[in-house]
Amino acid sequence: MNWPLFWKSILILTLAGYSLLVIFVISGGIKNIIDMLKDLKSETPQ
Amino acid sequence: MDVFSTNFRTIDWIIVTIYICIPVVIGIMVRKYVRHLSDFIVAGRSLRLFIAIATLTGTELGLVTVMYNAELGFKHGLSAFHIGIIETVCILAIGLTGFIVYKLRQLRILTIPEFYEMRFGKNVRVIGGILLTLGGILNMGLFLQAGARFMMGVTGYSHPAGLKLFMSAMLIMVLIYTVLGGMISVVLNDFLQFVVLSAGMLIGSYFAIKTIGWNDLFKAPATVDALSWFNPLAEGSGFGSSYVLFMVILTFSAGALWQSGTLRALSAKTPQVAKQLYAWGSISYLARRVIPMLWGICAFIFVSRSPQLLAAFQGPDALNAQYGMPLFIAKILPSGFLGLIAAGMFAAFMSTHDSYLLSWSSVITQDIIAPLRKRGLSDKGRIFITRICIVSIGIFLLIWGLWFEAPVSLWNYMAVTGTIYLAGAFTVVTAGLYWKKASKIGATIALFAGLLAILGIGPWTQGENVPVYLTDKFIGLITFLVAFLGMIIGSLLFPDKTEQKEDSL
Numbered sequence: 015m016n017w018p019l020f021w022k023s024i025l026i027l028t029l030a031g032y033s034l035l036v037i038f039v040i041s042g043g044i045k046n047i048i049d050m051l052k053d054l055k056s057e058t059p060q
Numbered sequence: 061m062d063v064f065s066t067n068f069r070t071i072d073w074i075i076v077t078i079y080i081c082i083p084v085v086i087g088i089m090v091r092k093y094v095r096h097l098s099d100f101i102v103a104g105r106s107l108r109l110f111i112a113i114a115t116l117t118g119t120e121l122g123l124v125t126v127m128y129n130a131e132l133g134f135k136h137g138l139s140a141f142h143i144g145i146i147e148t149v150c151i152l153a154i155g156l157t158g159f160i161v162y163k164l165r166q167l168r169i170l171t172i173p174e175f176y177e178m179r180f181g182k183n184v185r186v187i188g189g190i191l192l193t194l195g196g197i198l199n200m201g202l203f204l205q206a207g208a209r210f211m212m213g214v215t216g217y218s219h220p221a222g223l224k225l226f227m228s229a230m231l232i233m234v235l236i237y238t239v240l241g242g243m244i245s246v247v248l249n250d251f252l253q254f255v256v257l258s259a260g261m262l263i264g265s266y267f268a269i270k271t272i273g274w275n276d277l278f279k280a281p282a283t284v285d286a287l288s289w290f291n292p293l294a295e296g297s298g299f300g301s302s303y304v305l306f307m308v309i310l311t312f313s314a315g316a317l318w319q320s321g322t323l324r325a326l327s328a329k330t331p332q333v334a335k336q337l338y339a340w341g342s343i344s345y346l347a348r349r350v351i352p353m354l355w356g357i358c359a360f361i362f363v364s365r366s367p368q369l370l371a372a373f374q375g376p377d378a379l380n381a382q383y384g385m386p387l388f389i390a391k392i393l394p395s396g397f398l399g400l401i402a403a404g405m406f407a408a409f410m411s412t413h414d415s416y417l418l419s420w421s422s423v424i425t426q427d428i429i430a431p432l433r434k435r436g437l438s439d440k441g442r443i444f445i446t447r448i449c450i451v452s453i454g455i456f457l458l459i460w461g462l463w464f465e466a467p468v469s470l471w472n473y474m475a476v477t478g479t480i481y482l483a484g485a486f487t488v489v490t491a492g493l494y495w496k497k498a499s500k501i502g503a504t505i506a507l508f509a510g511l512l513a514i515l516g517i518g519p520w521t522q523g524e525n526v527p528v529y530l531t532d533k534f535i536g537l538i539t540f541l542v543a544f545l546g547m548i549i550g551s552l553l554f555p556d557k558t559e560q561k562e563d564s565l
Contacts, residue, residue, distance in 0.1 A: 017290035018278040021138040024145065025350060029265060032347035035113070035340070036258040042110030043251050049108060050247070 063372045063379070066216035066390030072399030073215075079256070079403035080410075084236050086248050108329055111251055112337045113344065116324040118250030120341075121257065121348040122412025123405050127206040128470035129349050130385035133356025135469065137280065137289035139297045140356075143307055143471075144349030148342050150312040155339030160316040161325040163493050165334040169326060172319055172485060173427035179492040180503045182431050187507050188488065189427030195481030195510065196319060196420045197453055199474055203416070204231060205461035206382060206470055207409040213386025214402050227461055230406075234413040235454050239447045247327075249414065253407035260404025261351050263397060264389055268358040271392045277357065281364040306533045309540050310475055313486035315345075318478070319419040320412075352385070359388035382470065421449035472532055476516045479536045483543040484510035491547050502551030509543035 132140040154161060169175050173192060177185035208226035212218065217226075269277060280289035288297035292304060315321070315338070325334040363369040363384060372379050393401060425446045430437045437445070466473040484507035491498035491506075516532030516539075528534055 017138070021141055021290065022278055024141055025354060028144075028346050028350040029262070031343045032258070032351070033262060035343045035347075036254075036262070039110050039114050039117075040255055043114050043254075046108040046111035047248065047251060050111060 063369060063387065064213075064216045064218040066214065066387070067393060067395045067398050068215045068390055068402070069395040069398075071396055072402060075396075075399030076403050076406060080233050080406060082249075082252065084233065086252075109333050109336055109340070111247065112324055112328050112333060113341050114254040115247050115250035115327075116321060116337060116341045117344040117348070118254045118257070118408075118411035119320050119324065119415040120412075121344065121408055122203070123207045123210055123409035124200075124203040124412060124470070124474075125348050126352040126355075126405060126408060127210055127382055127385070128474065129352035130356035130359065131382050131469055132471055133353035134360045134381050134384040135356075136292075136298050137284065137357055137360070138278070139288060139290055139292040139294070139299060140353045141350055142292040142299070142304065143311070144346050144353065146304070146307050147311040147315065147349060148346040150308070151315045151338055151345045152342040153312075154315050155335055155337070155342060158331070158335040160489060160493065161322065161334050161338060162331045164322065164489075165325050165328055165331040171423050171426050172317060172322060172489065173423060175489060175492065176427075176503065177431070179498070180488070180500045184488075184500055184503050184507070185427050186431055187504060188485065189423050189431075191484060191507055191510055192319060192423050192481045193420055193428065195477055195479075196416070196423070197456065198480070199477040200413075200416045200420075201457060201460040201464060201477070202466060202470060202473060203409075203413060203461075204457050205464075207406075207413075208461075209380065209382050210386045210405055210409075211402070213383045214390045214398065214405070216390060224462060227458055230409060231413075231454050231458055234410050234417065235451060239450050250411045253404075253411040256400070256407045257404040257411075260401045261347070264393070264401050265351055265354060267392050267397070268355050268389065272358045272361050276361065277354075281361050283364045283370065300533075302528070302531075302537060303533045306475070306536045310479065310482065310536065313482045313540075314478060317482060317485050317489055319423065320415045323415065323419055355385045355389065359384040362388050362392070417450045417453055418446075420453055421446045424449045468532070475536060476513055476532050479513035479516075479539050480510045482510070483513060483539045484508070486540070487543040487547045491551070495551075497551050497555060498547065499551040499554055499556040501554035502547040502549070505546035505550040506543040509546045510539060512539040512542055 129140070129144075132143070153159070164172075164175060167175060167178065169178070171189075173185045173188040176188040204227045205223070207230055208223050211226045211230070212222045219225075280286035285294075285296050288294045291297060292299040293301055325337060328334040328337055363373060373381065373384065389401060390398060425437075425442050429445055430442065487506040487509075488498075488503045491502065513536060516535035519526040519530045519532065
């Protein structure tokens with residue numbers, strides 16, 4: 015087995031996959047936070 | 061080259077100081093949303109997918125994670141990557157099948173021992189709660205120490221009192237905002253920390269690879285055995301087949317049932333979101349392993365190129381290998397970036413600490429104190445006790461971190477202490493959810509079997525010359541096996557007399 019090539023592929027996959035995940039989570043997460051606070055606020059007695 | 065000389069300057073201190081004030085402000089601001097215990101512990105079960113991924117990553121990618129994985133990379137080279145692959149496959153499998161987490165979320169429980177009571181009765185819940193707390197708190201016993209070492213390495217602060225100073229200051233910051241805001245505060249901070257930490261990790265990786273050189277990264281340094289640098293099954297790699305098998309069982313069980321991670325699944329808006337959280341979160345699990353290991357590997361290659369640095373990490377007065385990665389990044393990153401990375405890592409430290417403190421405190425309140433009280437506890441009373449527990453655990457961590465020095469790698473310490481809880485919990489929850497004949501006696505035997513993992517600590521002081529059957533990895537495997545057999549034999553020999561509640565689960 016060509017270990018250096020294998021680990022090289024894993025490293026590229028990790029860096030690329032994580033970069034994409036970060037972009038998705040940041041863009042979707044902000045909306046999620048607003049919705050979550052709305053949910054919690056609507057349950058809070060005024 | 062002076063070992064502790066770094067690029068950390070005043071601007072970096074300013075960045076870190078500003079950053080660590082933000083969570084405290086958030087903690088104070090969201091306090092008004094905490095009304096019920098479920099708001100405090102599972103954020104009112106209001107987490108949607110993306111914020112759940114961010115908070116899961118924030119929890120499971122702590123500074124201690126970065127430190128122990130970097131230490132593995134520093135000591136074992138590219139062969140350490142195998143743990144990341146194993147963990148990722150396990151988490152992905154849980155996400156795709158919904159194994160354990162889907163059903164637990166459906167039950168709307170707050171803690172894992174709460175399930176023990178539903179399925180096996182109150183006594184099993186209390187026993188499970190005690191063992192979970194014991195394993196969990198011991199497991200995070202060295203978090204504070206590792207975090208302080210990172211900050212010392214990055215800032216180049218080598219004063220003998222540095223460890224105590226950093227540990228105390230870091231602990232106080234976390235306690236303030238966790239006690240104030242509970243899970244809502246934790247979730248919001250986790251998101252912020254996810255952003256900062258991820259940026260820091262990707263930028264740091266760029267500089268690390270640039271310093272070492274892409275091609276040199278995949279060549280073994282002259283000072284190590286080339287085969288064991290790449291192959292985790294090779295003799296001398298420090299791993300071997302029994303270690304790999306132990307990692308498969310450990311990471312699978314931890315993925316499904318480590319209270320702080322599972323708490324995110326229990327906080328998810330729906331069971332389906334809980335399942336998706338694990339499937340998408342598997343990428344985070346790969347990154348939390350591979351990226352810090354990459355930094356550790358780069359650090360070792362960097363150290364091995366300088367005879368003076370190499371000498372500092374060898375011999376009887378060698379520096380702890382945990383210092384390798386922080387010293388490396390503090391030497392290669394320019395000032396300013398270093399402050400951002402330090403802030404990101406500090407964020408990682410806080411996001412893990414807050415969740416773990418909240419997890420173990422809520423278990424003590426919900427699963428030990430509340431069931432043992434004859435009169436019920438109000439939500440207000442439970443939140444108060446949880447806050448007291450958070451502070452008490454914090455004080456214990458400070459004392460333990462100052463007193464105890466693990467003679468093995470940080471990860472091995474965590475694997476053994478984690479097994480105390482996981483061997484029993486994994487067996488009991490799996491059998492409780494999927495096997496009708498699982499009984500109270502079987503569950504109790506399985507939970508107590510987890511204590512066998514403590515035997516793995518003994519041989520640590522005897523160096524590497526211990527028989528295979530006395531190594532922590534072998535004892536870890538046996539612990540899982542005994543818990544599993546204990547559940548089967550105990551349940552078959554001593555079935556429950558009353559009708560199972562499983563139909564209602």
